[in-house]
Every structure is written in structure tokens, then in C-alpha cells.
Amino acid sequence: MTKKTSIRMSGLGGQGVVTAAHILGSAATRDGLVSTVNPFFGAEKRLAPAESYVRVSSDRIFERGEILFPNVIMIFHPHVISLGKCYTMPFFAGLQPGGLMLVNGDSAPELSQDEREALKRLDAKLYYFPATKLALEVGGTDLATNMAMLGGLIEITHIVSWPGITDALAERFGGGKFVASATTAALDDALKSKYEKISQLLEQNMAVMQAVGPTIKEVTF
Amino acid sequence: MPEQKVVAPEFMFTEAAREEQFITGSEAVREAVRRANVDMAVSYPITPQSESMHLVGDIWAEGYIKDYYRGENEFAVMSAVAGAAMGGVRVFTATGGPGTMRALEMFPTWVGARLPIVCAFFTRGINSPLTIQPDTIEMAHLLDTGMIMLHAEDAQDLYDMILKAFIIAEQTEVHIPVGVFADGFFVTHTRDKVRVAPADIKLPPYKPYSAPVPVMDMENVPFRQMRDPFVMKSNYVSYAAHASWQQEVLAAAERARPFIRQYLGGLIEVENEQADVLVLAGGTAVCQSREAIAMAREEGIEAGLIKIKSLRPFPGEELRALTAKAKAVIVPEFNRVGWLSRELRNVVQNPDRVVAGPRVFGGMTMPPDLILSEIRRYARE
Amino acid sequence: MSKPMLKMTTAFADVMPAEYVELVQNGPFGKGYGVADLGSFKELIEEHPLCAGCGLALAVRLIMASLPTPEDTVVVGSTGCSSLAFPQIALQNIHSLFGNQNAVASGLKRALKLRFPDKHKDVLVVAGDGATADIGLDMVMHSWFRGEKLATIMLDNEAYANTGGQESGMSPEGCVLNMAPTGKKFKKIALPEIARESGCAYVASVTPVQPRKLEKAVRRAILVAREVGPTYVQIFVPCPTNFKFKPQETLAKAKQKEKDQTYPLREFITPEAQAYLAALEGGGKHD
Amino acid sequence: MTKYRVLAGPEGYLPPAAACEGIRLPDVGWALIEGRHVPEQEALSAIVDKLLSAKRPFFFPGPNLLWEWKEGVAEKASALRKLADTAGARVIPMPDYRPKYPMINPAIEINPNHPNLTIWHNKIDVCVLAGVHCHYANVALKIIRGGTDCYTIAICGEAGHEDANITLRNAGIPQIEALTAMVAERRRLC
Amino acid sequence: MYVTAKVDEPKCIGCKLCIFACPDPNVFTFVKDKKKVIVNPARCKGCGLCVSVCPKDALVIGNV
Structure with missing residues (x-):
């Protein structure tokens, strides 16, 4: 890891890439690190490509905007790779040497021989786990896919602490109005309505995150 | 409440x-x-x-x-x-x-x-x-x-x-x-x-009531007060009035300089200004420049930064003085036309030293590397 | 009784030009004057550069004589012939740009309400047909939709007069004007009807042929706007210069249109406004 | 430091705004004489000199002093009038700021959009502006400097005017009364 | 102005219709005690609208 970790999250609108980035950034600042978080908005419609970017560092971060050269790439939906629902093509464009990729999928993503070779040259690591399945089974809703993705990230990288992420989650859903965009806010209400109580929401989200560990598989090139 | x-x-x-x-x-x-x-x-x-x-x-x-x-x-x-x-x-x-x-x-x-x-x-x-x-x-x-x-x-x-x-x-x-x-x-x-x-x-x-023009509330000085006088035809010597009005607006912006200095600490902010190569930027281009300058430093190249905070009034005198000895002033911008480099060229001596770029636009992010490569090029020259 | 601000300081009263002295001594501030008193008091408008026989100028004069409380009235105008007259009125007034008068007035009215919550500050919009029905129509209508407490008056000369007589949305169908060299291809915009459907509590169309009727409409529009909601008055103001008739025929033209119903006079009052006016006018204070 | 000096005109077709030539408004307790920063007392003396050496000094009170629109205005107006009278100056009011139609009567009024008509008509060599909203005062002062040789003095209750030949700032009754006393004293000595 | 409205005083009945028809302010003054109107020729633009509404033909437009 370099002293600054740049994380690109690619998914589809409604999967919570913006929220995941926010929670991750919040957790990092709670851990005493520095973070900047920014979403890259297209028209931010449901199931359209959506990306967000998180930078985490021990020093002050000035750089902002799209992360062109990530250390970590998180793919929230298999279609990002298989259907090219992605701002950045191919999905690992710009990945730094030694970089990581985390893919939501029940099975390993299909890669061409060229892609395998390119990733091998980069000394990259690719992990996959069934984030949406876990979200449904443990959290009771596919809207917790982003939680599973964060759980996988923490499990693999330990970039933030478990207490940090717990506090960040509480802040995000526990009250106060979060603002990323109007559409995200509307989705929030839908999510909240699925739970009797906020505390239940937090517990279930944590459960989803922690359920990921044993399911993580690594792809070898 | x-x-x-x-x-x-x-x-x-x-x-x-x-x-x-x-x-x-x-x-x-x-x-x-x-x-x-x-x-x-x-x-x-x-x-x-x-x-x-x-x-x-x-x-x-x-x-x-x-x-x-x-x-x-x-x-x-x-x-x-x-x-x-x-x-x-x-x-x-x-x-x-x-x-x-x-x-x-x-x-x-x-x-x-x-x-x-x-x-x-x-x-x-x-x-x-x-x-x-x-x-x-x-x-x-x-x-x-x-x-x-x-x-x-x-x-x-x-x-x-x-x-x-x-x-x-x-x-x-x-x-x-x-x-x-x-x-x-x-x-x-x-x-x-x-x-x-x-x-x-x-x-x-x-x-x-401290405004330099009357408030339109019919509670202050009365009678025939337009906030925005219609100095059009039918008015005697209206051109001079119009011109003087515009001058007064320019003067008002000039009078803002001391307040911008007082409250914002200056129209610009500088770092390492004695360097041969300077980067002048505003907005997000400043952030990307900071990263680029830090990257350059790791390579052993010193570059200075001028962050422009006030575009109007324009810090012409400050920029002229600061850039007097620089070999090159790189102006990274987030637009196609490069208006900031044009502004700078108008005030510095030897405007050839102004490097009008790099530029991105249409929503692109400017990788600090683009600025870094400009810094490298002019530091070497 | 005049407001304190309408008093000169004694130190300089001796050097004030006569027209200001007359305004203080014999102007309509706080006097409750109306159109019937014209000729015996100092009018709010001093002198203006509009054409001889201008129907619009006559309407402005009558409007100024119809204000219930001129000392608390701010006028918002727009670009056009009327904007040449408004700098000459003895009221604070705003000319901003072409067409944005109702948006400016919305902000002004709300600001004055914030600053003087216990007072009636009448914000009166007076603009031409081009400003009201064409370039500014969205802002006019949205001020009505929002229920802004403004009185909007259109000085309808059925053309862009200040720019040299071009067709406007309010020009009659078939009318040959600049930019309509073969005659206007569509009907006059039915703005009174639109106003009624857009939330105006009081709507009237009048002409200067009947000054008392005009006065009544303007007063009602201002009073209803204080308490009930937005109001609209449309005044037909023939333009001898651009419609190329003799200046002395201005009123005859208006009379003819009233008579043949090509400019129908109308009044629409919501029940709420009706009740409010009945309570006011029953007292005999206005009309 | 700017070399520009705010001198009596006629400076030319369209003189610059003094602020754009580097003239800065004075700090509190200070004043400007022809663009130079001086202690207020020095400016008061200079004003007295100008008033007493003028052939045809005029005062141009603006709407803020012509109308009794708020408390304290009447007293300030009286103090200013007393100063004008003591200095033997005539008074021409600026009752409002409209572009007057068809034109002003330069014998009895002045307008900020074309003040020179009044200055030329009355052959005014020194004038004092007071009670004029700052924006209009500056517009008038620039036009006067451009087209006339009239020496301009601004008694400003706000931050002052770079475009006047002499300007006071935050000037109220104390400064006006001090001027009156100084004028009276100088007259007595003569 | 080269032309102005003129009042034929004996014919004027003080109905004030001319005052309500004049597009220019402060041209006509109503003299209360005589119940007649007078014209300020410096202000009159000579449009003739007053003439068109006068019920007694008491007004004419003519040279100053």
C-alpha cells in the first residue's frame, strides 16, 4: 500500500456506491485518517452506471475528482464487467501495480486471456464474493449490497477499523439529514421504511458486513 | 425559531x-x-x-x-x-x-x-x-x-x-x-x-440605510428615486452619466481590495514563491497543483504555487511582482479557453513565460501528473 | 397627514425648487385624493417625454391619481415607453430589465413584508404589453401562481411602441405592424382570462375613456392585493405614433373598440375579494 | 504608491475613477486632500482655506439632508446650513437623482447625472457636497472633475470619496461645527 | 411648443373632462372659485385630446 489509498467504486444506480463511499470516508476520519469522498454523477438514475471515489491517507489530501489511478477497485454489480455498465473501460483501467479488485459475484468474473495477462503484469489481486446474496440473506434486502462490499473491503484491507465503521454507520442512518443528491435522499426513505427501527437497521447492516469474510474467494491469473 | x-x-x-x-x-x-x-x-x-x-x-x-x-x-x-x-x-x-x-x-x-x-x-x-x-x-x-x-x-x-x-x-x-x-x-x-x-x-x-443608493421602501428620502436610473435618451448629457456610472462600479470593486485582504488574507495565497517554476491556479486546479508540486518535490524539483482567490478585483500588482523572477508560470485550467492564462498574460512582464495549460474540460478530472510533467519540462529548461 | 419623511428640513426649505415644495404642500400624500381631484392638486408625475396624444401617458397619469396610499407605494416598471415616464414620478420606483418586472416585484414585496410586517406596502407593477404578455409572461404568471400580493397593470398599446411599432402578442389578429408585414397570424392573447385561471383574485380590463372606471379598477386591484392575492388590470392605451392616427383621436379609438367589443371591458372578482371589497367600500372610504 | 493626484479639472473627456488610479479611502480619523492621506484636522483647515478664498463657493446638500427622513437629520442640516451661511456660500439643492426631463434649471438645482450645468451656469469655483448618497456623489464628482475647474469638497458621513479634491469621512455635526467655528474665527481675524 | 390648447373662458363650464383626458400632467388647472380650467402653455404638447372631449367646444389648439 502507498501512503494514500485511492478507491474507485463502480456500480449501478441504487446500489449505494455513493453511500458506501460516504460511510467509508467517515469511518476513516473517525480513525484519525484523512479522507475525501466524491461521487461522480451522471444523471444518477437507477441502474445506470454510478461511480464514487474515496481517498484515504495519513496526510492531507488535496487532489479531488475522479480517481484515474486507483489502488482499489470495487465492482458492485457483475454487469459493470459483463455488460460494460461502467464509466471506465475496461473496469480495471488505471489500476496501480499491486492493486486490488473486489467484485460482487456468485462466481468468478469471466476474463479474457489478454485481461488475465494484463492483471498478472500489474501484480493485481482479484477477489469476489456474493455481496447481493449476502445482503438478501443476512440483511433481508438487496439494498444492503453496499454494506457487504464494505465488509469485504475491510476484511481484505483493514483500511478502517470495525469501531470506526460502526460509528460512521450510526451517523449515516442514525439521524441528521445526509445529502448526496435528491435521488439518494429519496432512496434513503425507502430503505428506512424497511426497518422498524434505526437500531435494527444498524445491526442488520453490521451483520451483513461481518458475514462477508468466509465467502471471499481469490481469482488466480 | x-x-x-x-x-x-x-x-x-x-x-x-x-x-x-x-x-x-x-x-x-x-x-x-x-x-x-x-x-x-x-x-x-x-x-x-x-x-x-x-x-x-x-x-x-x-x-x-x-x-x-x-x-x-x-x-x-x-x-x-x-x-x-x-x-x-x-x-x-x-x-x-x-x-x-x-x-x-x-x-x-x-x-x-x-x-x-x-x-x-x-x-x-x-x-x-x-x-x-x-x-x-x-x-x-x-x-x-x-x-x-x-x-x-x-x-x-x-x-x-x-x-x-x-x-x-x-x-x-x-x-x-x-x-x-x-x-x-x-x-x-x-x-x-x-x-x-x-x-x-x-x-x-x-x-x-448605509447603502450608497436609496432603499426602495418609501421610508427614506422621498421623491423620484430610481435605484437603477434609466439614463437613456431624453436625458441631457446622458453618455457621460452612463460612463461615470460604470467607472463608479469599477471603483467599487477596487475599494473591495482592502476588505478582501482583511477577511481572506489577500487576493492570492502563495507557497514557495521563490521557485523558478510557479504554478498559478484557481479552484480545483489548485488542489491538483498542490499534489503535483508535492510529487515534484519527491523528485527533487522545487515549484511554487500561487492560488488565486479573487479574480475580480484582479490581483494584477501582486502577480506582476511575484512572477518577476520566475522562469515559467504554469496555468492549469478546467476550461477550454484558458481565461486565467489570458488574464495573467495581461499583467506580467514577458508574457511568453506564461504556460497556458495544461487544460481539461467537459467534466474531466485533471490528473496531477499532467501538471507535474509541465513542471518537469520547465524546471529542466 | 403626511409621513415624517415627506417633510423638508427647515434648514434648506428656502432653497428647494418650487415643484418639491408643491408636492409637499399640495401633493396627494396622505390626502386620499382621487381622479376626480385632478387639476386641483400637484400630480405625482411632473413632466414626461412621451408623445403628444399618448394613451399610455394618460393612463399613467390616471393610475398615479388612483393610488390609495401613494406614500407607501413602490412602482416596478419594465422596459418600454412607460419606463421613460417612471423616473419622473414622485415615488420610489424600479426599472430593472425587460420582462422581469413581476419577478423583481415578488422579491421586493416579500422584502418589504419582512421589514414592515405591520404596514401595507403596495408594490405596483406597471408594464407594457410586450413586457407583460410576451417576454415576461412566465414571470407574470408565476407571480400569480405563487399568489404574490402584487397588483399587475398592463399598459396595452397592442404593440412594441418604444422600439418602433412591432407586433406583440397583444396585437389584434391581422394587424400589419413591423415584424408582421403581412399581418399578425394569431389572436390577441387572452390575458384577462389567463389571469383569472392563474389565481388572480381581481381582474379588470378598462380604457382611459372612463377615468372613474379605470380608477376603480386600479384601486380595487391594489386593495385586493394587500390582503387577498394577486390582481391584474389591463388598460387599453392607443398609440397614435405607431398606429398612425392623429393624436387627438386616441380616446375616440378606445371608445370605438369599447363599443364594437373588439376591446371588451370586463371585471372578475373572486368571492373572497368581493367580500373584502364590500367591507372596505361599504365604509365609503374608497369609491 | 500612486502618483495620481485628484486635482481640480477640467481633467478631460472622461477622467478616471480615482480609486482605479490607486487612491485609497482614508482610515477613520483621516481625510484625503487631492488624494493624499492627511489627519482630519489638516483637511478641516484646508476646507476652510478653500471656502474663504473662493470667489463663488456653493453648497450642494443632497436628499439625505433635504428631507427629514430620520432622527438627527434636521440638526445636521441646520449645522451645515450655518456653515454655508458663515462661509458666505450659496446653497443649491440636489433633491433627487433622476435623469430629469427635459432638463434641470441650473440656477436653482443640481443633478448628479449632469452637475456641470449648474456649475457652469453659476460660475462655481468651490463646491461642497453633503447628504448625497455615496454612489451619486462619486458619479457627480467625476463628472465635475472632467468638465469644470470647480474644486470639490465632500463632507461624507460614510467612508468618504476618492473623487473629491478634499474628502472627510464619518463626518457629522462635530466636524461641521468645527468648520463653522474655524471659518468664523478666520473671518473675525480678517 | 409651437401650439397649445387655449380655453375660451366664457364657454367653459368646469366639467373637468379635459383634465381627465390630457396625457400630460399639470397642464390644466381647475380654478375652484371661477369653476373654470386654465392651461399651462409651457407644458401643453398640443395633441388635442382635450378638444375631442370638451362638450362645449370651449377648447381649441392654436399657435402660442
């Missing part, structure tokens, strides 16, 4: 305790307006500005602002805030990109009518094909409206500049609008640490 204590601007800006929040630029706008003792705000949606005026609406609902509504289009909104300002209240609004262009006719009118409106502009591309992404080209169109133009680097700057803009704008001898510019998405939607004053204090109210 929340209880807020009026405090002196100096207290708000320097002495008051600061709480650190991890918020977006849009939320920083809300926090600034919450403490600015704003009477009225008018909104209209446009990406990437919308969130900021939603949030201003929310604090109106909480009682921090006395009146707020959604106008029918940007031109109407800019007209409505002009009417409100002429009626003697403190107003705030925001727009960006095509919204700025839609409303453009109003900006020189604000200035001519000496209205101390504070407007936040969240920049966005304005060309066809349509883009909603950041691009600072709209600023080129506003350079000569007469408005004061401040350019925020990040959410912290945005918060500070909005609050301070009210105080600068409302000085009797200044009393012209201030546009606070921030790059859409890169600032509005980016979450960052922002240090804010406590929410239970606010700035002193606007004093309409």
Missing part, C-alpha cells in the same frame, strides 16, 4: 470556536448561510447546484431564514433577489453552468444598481452537447460584469468565502454583488473536513 446571537464579523471569522464536520460542499453552503443572518433566499434547481439550495430551504424551514421560495427560472430568481435587495434585505442564491447563462442579463444589472447580493456559482459546462459536469468556462463570461468574483478551492473555502462575502459586499463604499465560485462536483459533492463556527451565532444584520 432557533436562538442565535449576533456577533461581530471578526469574532465569527477568527475568535469563535470551530467544530470540524465531514461534509460536502453543498452542506458547507448550508452551514455558511445558517450563520450569515440571511433574510431571504430564492432557489431554482440545476445540477450541480441543486443540493445547496435544498439545504438552504431546509434551514428556512428550521427558522434560520425568514423567507424562501423556488422561483420559475434562473433569470427570474436573479430578478427576485434583486427586488429583495432593493427592498433592503440580505439575500442569497446560487446557480451554475447553463443557469448562470440563463440569468446572465441580471448580473451587470445587480452591479449597476449597487446590490450587495451574494450568489454562489457552481461551475458546469455550458456547451452542446449537454454536460452536467464541472468546467469553469462560465466564469469567462462573468469576468466583466463588474461583480466581485471569489474562487473557492474546497468546501472550507466555500464556507469561509460565502460568510465573508456578505461582509465585503455590504461595505458602503463597495456595495456590489459578490459571486463565490466553486467547481461543481469537485467541491459541491465532495466530502471533506470543514471547520465551522458554532450554529448559535450569526453575523450582524444588513443595514439598508
Whole structure:
């Protein structure tokens, strides 16, 4: 890891890439690190490509905007790779040497021989786990896919602490109005309505995150 | 109605305790307006500005602002805030990109009518094909409206500049609008640490009767007072009047310089200015330049940074002095036309030293590497 | 009784030009004067550069004589012939740009309400047909939709007169004007009907042929706008210069249109406004 | 430091705004004489000199002093009138700021959009502006400097005017009364 | 102005219709005690609208 970790999250609108980035950034600042978080908005419609970017560092971060050269790439939906629902093509464009990729999928993503070779040259690591399945089974809703993705990230990288992420989650859903965009806010209400109580929401989200560990598989090139 | 204590601007800006929040630029706008003792705000949606005026609406609902509504289009909104300002209240609004262009006719009118409106502009591309992404080209169109133009680097700057803009704008001898510019998405939607004053204090109210022009309330000096005189035909020697009026507007912006120095610490901010190679930038280009300069330092190359905070008034004298010995001044920009490098070329000696670029536009992010390669090239020469 | 602000300081009263002295001594401030008193008081408008026989100028004069409380009235105008007259009225007034008068007035009215919550501050919008029905129509209508407490008056000369007689949305169908060299292809915009459907509590169309009727409409519009909601008055103001008739025929033209119903006179009042006016007018204070 | 000096005109077709030539408004307690920063007392003496050496000094009170629109105005107006009378100056009012139609009567009034008509008509060599809203005062001062040789003095209750030949700032009754006393004293000695 | 409205005083009945028809302010003054109107020729633009409404033909437009 370099002293600054740049994380690109690619998914589809409604999967919570913006929220995941926010929670991750919040957790990092709670851990005493520095973070900047920014979403890259297209028209931010449901199931359209959506990306967000998180930078985490021990020093002050000035750089902002799209992360062109990530250390970590998180793919929230298999279609990002298989259907090219992605701002950045191919999905690992710009990945730094030694970089990581985390893919939501029940099975390993299909890669061409060229892609395998390119990733091998980069000394990259690719992990996959069934984030949406876990979200449904443990959290009771596919809207917790982003939680599973964060759980996988923490499990693999330990970039933030478990207490940090717990506090960040509480802040995000526990009250106060979060603002990323109007559409995200509307989705929030839908999510909240699925739970009797906020505390239940937090517990279930944590459960989803922690359920990921044993399911993580690594792809070898 | 929340209880807020009026405090002196100096207290708000320097002495008051600061709480650190991890918020977006849009939320920083809300926090600034919450403490600015704003009477009225008018909104209209446009990406990437919308969130900021939603949030201003929310604090109106909480009682921090006395009146707020959604106008029918940007031109109407800019007209409505002009009417409100002429009626003697403190107003705030925001727009960006095509919204700025839609409303453009109003900006020189604000200035001519000496209205101390504070407007936040969240920049966005304005060309066809349509883009909603950041691009600072709209600023080129506003350079000569007469408005004061401040350019925020990040959410912290945005918060500070909005609050301070009210105080600068409302000085009797200044009393012209201030546009606070921030790059859409890169600032509005980016979450960052922002240090804010406590929410239970606010700035002193606007004093309409200290304005350099009469307030349109039929409570002050009566009879035939137009805020915005129709110095058209039928008037004796109207050309000189018009010209003098424009000169006075220019003079008002000049008079803002000491207040910008007092409250923002200068029209520019410099680091390592004795370096042979300097980078001059505004807005997000500053952030990317900071990264590039740090990368250069790791390679053993020293480069200096000039962050331009005030575009109008323009820090011409400062820039001329600072760049006197530089071998090259690199001007990275987030727009196609390179208006900042043009501005700089007009004031420095040997303008050939101005490197007009690198540039990105249409929403692209500028990788610090682009700036780094320019630094390398001119440091070697 | 006049407001304190309408008093000269004694130190300089001896050097004030006569027209200001007359305004203080014999002007309509706080006097409750109306159109019937014209000729015996100092009018709010001093002198203006509009054409001989201008119907618009006559309407402005009558409007100024109809204000219930001129000392608390701010006029918002727009670009056009009327904007040449408004700098000459003895009221604070705003000319901003072409078409944005109702948006400016919305902001102004709300600001004055914030600053003077216990007072009636009448904000009166007076603009031409081009400003009201064409370039500014969205802002006019949205001020009605929002229920802004404004009185909007259109000086309808059925053309862009200040720019040299071009077709406007309010020009009659078939009318040959500049930019309509083969005659206007569509009907006059039915703005009174639009106003009624857009939330105006009081709507009237009048002409200067009947000055008392005009006065009544303007007063009602201002009074209803204080308490009930937005109001609209449309005044037909023939333009001898651009419609190329003799200046002395201005009123005859208006009379003819009233008679043949090509400019129908109308009044629409919502029940709420009716009740409010009945209570006011029953007292005999106005009309 | 700027070399520009705010001198009596006629400076030319369209003189610059002094602020754009580097003239800065004075700090509180200070004043400007022809663009130079001086202690207020020095400016008061200079004003007295100008008033007493003028052939045709005039005062131009603006709307803020012509109308009794708020408390304290009447007293300030009286003090200013007393100063004008003591200095033997005539008074021509600026009752409002409209572009008057068809034109002003330069014998009895002055307008900020074309003040020179009044100055030429009355052959005014020194004038004092007071009670004029700052924007209009500056517009008038620039036009006067451009087209006439009239020496301009601004008694400003706000931050002052770079475009006047002499300007006071935050000037109220104390400064006006001090001027009156100084003028009376100088007259007595002569 | 080269032309102005003139009042034929004996014919004037003081009905004030001319005052309500004049597009220019302060041209006509109503003299209360005589119940007649007078014209300020410096203000009159000579449009003739007053003439068109006068029920007694008491007004004419003519050279000053």
C-alpha cells in the first residue's frame, strides 16, 4: 500500500456506491485518517452506471475528482464487467501495480486471456464474493449490497477499523439529514421504511458486513 | 425559531470556536448561510447546484431564514433577489453552468444598481452537447460584469468565502454583488473536513440605510428615486452619466481590495514563491497543483504555487511582482479557453513565460501528473 | 397627514425648487385624493417625454391619481415607453430589465413584508404589453401562481411602441405592424382570462375613456392585493405614433373598440375579494 | 504608491475613477486632500482655506439632508446650513437623482447625472457636497472633475470619496461645527 | 411648443373632462372659485385630446 489509498467504486444506480463511499470516508476520519469522498454523477438514475471515489491517507489530501489511478477497485454489480455498465473501460483501467479488485459475484468474473495477462503484469489481486446474496440473506434486502462490499473491503484491507465503521454507520442512518443528491435522499426513505427501527437497521447492516469474510474467494491469473 | 446571537464579523471569522464536520460542499453552503443572518433566499434547481439550495430551504424551514421560495427560472430568481435587495434585505442564491447563462442579463444589472447580493456559482459546462459536469468556462463570461468574483478551492473555502462575502459586499463604499465560485462536483459533492463556527451565532444584520443608493421602501428620502436610473435618451448629457456610472462600479470593486485582504488574507495565497517554476491556479486546479508540486518535490524539483482567490478585483500588482523572477508560470485550467492564462498574460512582464495549460474540460478530472510533467519540462529548461 | 419623511428640513426649505415644495404642500400624500381631484392638486408625475396624444401617458397619469396610499407605494416598471415616464414620478420606483418586472416585484414585496410586517406596502407593477404578455409572461404568471400580493397593470398599446411599432402578442389578429408585414397570424392573447385561471383574485380590463372606471379598477386591484392575492388590470392605451392616427383621436379609438367589443371591458372578482371589497367600500372610504 | 493626484479639472473627456488610479479611502480619523492621506484636522483647515478664498463657493446638500427622513437629520442640516451661511456660500439643492426631463434649471438645482450645468451656469469655483448618497456623489464628482475647474469638497458621513479634491469621512455635526467655528474665527481675524 | 390648447373662458363650464383626458400632467388647472380650467402653455404638447372631449367646444389648439 502507498501512503494514500485511492478507491474507485463502480456500480449501478441504487446500489449505494455513493453511500458506501460516504460511510467509508467517515469511518476513516473517525480513525484519525484523512479522507475525501466524491461521487461522480451522471444523471444518477437507477441502474445506470454510478461511480464514487474515496481517498484515504495519513496526510492531507488535496487532489479531488475522479480517481484515474486507483489502488482499489470495487465492482458492485457483475454487469459493470459483463455488460460494460461502467464509466471506465475496461473496469480495471488505471489500476496501480499491486492493486486490488473486489467484485460482487456468485462466481468468478469471466476474463479474457489478454485481461488475465494484463492483471498478472500489474501484480493485481482479484477477489469476489456474493455481496447481493449476502445482503438478501443476512440483511433481508438487496439494498444492503453496499454494506457487504464494505465488509469485504475491510476484511481484505483493514483500511478502517470495525469501531470506526460502526460509528460512521450510526451517523449515516442514525439521524441528521445526509445529502448526496435528491435521488439518494429519496432512496434513503425507502430503505428506512424497511426497518422498524434505526437500531435494527444498524445491526442488520453490521451483520451483513461481518458475514462477508468466509465467502471471499481469490481469482488466480 | 432557533436562538442565535449576533456577533461581530471578526469574532465569527477568527475568535469563535470551530467544530470540524465531514461534509460536502453543498452542506458547507448550508452551514455558511445558517450563520450569515440571511433574510431571504430564492432557489431554482440545476445540477450541480441543486443540493445547496435544498439545504438552504431546509434551514428556512428550521427558522434560520425568514423567507424562501423556488422561483420559475434562473433569470427570474436573479430578478427576485434583486427586488429583495432593493427592498433592503440580505439575500442569497446560487446557480451554475447553463443557469448562470440563463440569468446572465441580471448580473451587470445587480452591479449597476449597487446590490450587495451574494450568489454562489457552481461551475458546469455550458456547451452542446449537454454536460452536467464541472468546467469553469462560465466564469469567462462573468469576468466583466463588474461583480466581485471569489474562487473557492474546497468546501472550507466555500464556507469561509460565502460568510465573508456578505461582509465585503455590504461595505458602503463597495456595495456590489459578490459571486463565490466553486467547481461543481469537485467541491459541491465532495466530502471533506470543514471547520465551522458554532450554529448559535450569526453575523450582524444588513443595514439598508448605509447603502450608497436609496432603499426602495418609501421610508427614506422621498421623491423620484430610481435605484437603477434609466439614463437613456431624453436625458441631457446622458453618455457621460452612463460612463461615470460604470467607472463608479469599477471603483467599487477596487475599494473591495482592502476588505478582501482583511477577511481572506489577500487576493492570492502563495507557497514557495521563490521557485523558478510557479504554478498559478484557481479552484480545483489548485488542489491538483498542490499534489503535483508535492510529487515534484519527491523528485527533487522545487515549484511554487500561487492560488488565486479573487479574480475580480484582479490581483494584477501582486502577480506582476511575484512572477518577476520566475522562469515559467504554469496555468492549469478546467476550461477550454484558458481565461486565467489570458488574464495573467495581461499583467506580467514577458508574457511568453506564461504556460497556458495544461487544460481539461467537459467534466474531466485533471490528473496531477499532467501538471507535474509541465513542471518537469520547465524546471529542466 | 403626511409621513415624517415627506417633510423638508427647515434648514434648506428656502432653497428647494418650487415643484418639491408643491408636492409637499399640495401633493396627494396622505390626502386620499382621487381622479376626480385632478387639476386641483400637484400630480405625482411632473413632466414626461412621451408623445403628444399618448394613451399610455394618460393612463399613467390616471393610475398615479388612483393610488390609495401613494406614500407607501413602490412602482416596478419594465422596459418600454412607460419606463421613460417612471423616473419622473414622485415615488420610489424600479426599472430593472425587460420582462422581469413581476419577478423583481415578488422579491421586493416579500422584502418589504419582512421589514414592515405591520404596514401595507403596495408594490405596483406597471408594464407594457410586450413586457407583460410576451417576454415576461412566465414571470407574470408565476407571480400569480405563487399568489404574490402584487397588483399587475398592463399598459396595452397592442404593440412594441418604444422600439418602433412591432407586433406583440397583444396585437389584434391581422394587424400589419413591423415584424408582421403581412399581418399578425394569431389572436390577441387572452390575458384577462389567463389571469383569472392563474389565481388572480381581481381582474379588470378598462380604457382611459372612463377615468372613474379605470380608477376603480386600479384601486380595487391594489386593495385586493394587500390582503387577498394577486390582481391584474389591463388598460387599453392607443398609440397614435405607431398606429398612425392623429393624436387627438386616441380616446375616440378606445371608445370605438369599447363599443364594437373588439376591446371588451370586463371585471372578475373572486368571492373572497368581493367580500373584502364590500367591507372596505361599504365604509365609503374608497369609491 | 500612486502618483495620481485628484486635482481640480477640467481633467478631460472622461477622467478616471480615482480609486482605479490607486487612491485609497482614508482610515477613520483621516481625510484625503487631492488624494493624499492627511489627519482630519489638516483637511478641516484646508476646507476652510478653500471656502474663504473662493470667489463663488456653493453648497450642494443632497436628499439625505433635504428631507427629514430620520432622527438627527434636521440638526445636521441646520449645522451645515450655518456653515454655508458663515462661509458666505450659496446653497443649491440636489433633491433627487433622476435623469430629469427635459432638463434641470441650473440656477436653482443640481443633478448628479449632469452637475456641470449648474456649475457652469453659476460660475462655481468651490463646491461642497453633503447628504448625497455615496454612489451619486462619486458619479457627480467625476463628472465635475472632467468638465469644470470647480474644486470639490465632500463632507461624507460614510467612508468618504476618492473623487473629491478634499474628502472627510464619518463626518457629522462635530466636524461641521468645527468648520463653522474655524471659518468664523478666520473671518473675525480678517 | 409651437401650439397649445387655449380655453375660451366664457364657454367653459368646469366639467373637468379635459383634465381627465390630457396625457400630460399639470397642464390644466381647475380654478375652484371661477369653476373654470386654465392651461399651462409651457407644458401643453398640443395633441388635442382635450378638444375631442370638451362638450362645449370651449377648447381649441392654436399657435402660442
